[in-house]
């Protein structure tokens with residue numbers, strides 16, 4: 001690594017993130033750093049705080065939840081930005097992929113028009129160029145028939161195709177950070193694997209927080225794993241090390257319940 005690279009701030013740095021619901025503390029103080037090009041898998045039991053932590057990074061928590069703590073994106077404190085400034089960050093410097101793209105895509109609009117709008121807003125390209133980029137992006141995501149996919153409505157695509165379109169939308173503005181919350185859980189295992197491989201390949205320069213229940217999926221694409229339990233990261237480390245010799249009892253328990261284990265490696 002050269003001197004310029006080492007002096008660059010991490011893509012994401014979170015320090016002392018705290019999330020509460022009324023008087024109840026759900027996440028007491030989470031700290032996490034993700035470097036450029038790095039994929040960190042957040043694993044843990046249902047209800048351990050993975051989704052609320054991820055949503056809080058993009059400041060997307062519902063009003064009933066409050067958050068505090070430092071969130072820096074490429075060295076800039078985004079926790080201090082106003083809501084209108086945050087709107088420019090979401091979809092631009094932060095791309096998001098959720099479990100169910102049907103509920104994230106507007107059913108009344110073509111996939112292409114959703115991409116074009118996002119490209120025009122964040123990259124300020126003229127419509128014609130934005131459409132070319134949308135077509136190229138969907139082709140890169142291996143959606144069939146260049147023009148056919150761009151003019152398709154979300155319901156016309158299969159679950160796997162929709163998820164690939166969603167990843168295309170998350171990546172099209174070359175974000176610094178991608179947040180993927182259970183992006184492939186609803187899909188069958190072969191399609192899951194293809195989509196994860198695509199995400200790994202296409203997101204090569206972004207930092208990625210990949211949330212999953214599936215240790216096998218996490219082991220397939222993650223450089224590091226962070227194990228969540230009751231709102232806290234109880235163990236964190238390089239994927240191979242953590243899978244080979246987990247130290248925290250909760251990690252051991254989680255691995256013992258993963259029948260496929262590290263099946264993709």
Ligand SMILES: Nc1ncnc2c1ncn2[C@@H]1O[C@H](COP(=O)(O)OP(=O)(O)OP(=O)(O)O)[C@@H](O)[C@H]1O
Nearest residue numbers: 021026045046047048049050051052053062064065
């Ligand atoms: N809007 C809300 N108001 C109050 N509590 C909430 C709210 N959303 C989530 N919680 C609570 O926060 C905790 C963490 O929820 P979260 O959805 O982050 O879990 P998770 O780790 O993503 O689980 P899963 O693996 O099932 O998706 C849970 O105890 C949940 O009940």
Ligand SMILES: [Mg+2]
Nearest residue numbers: 050051052181
């Ligand atoms: Mg969740």
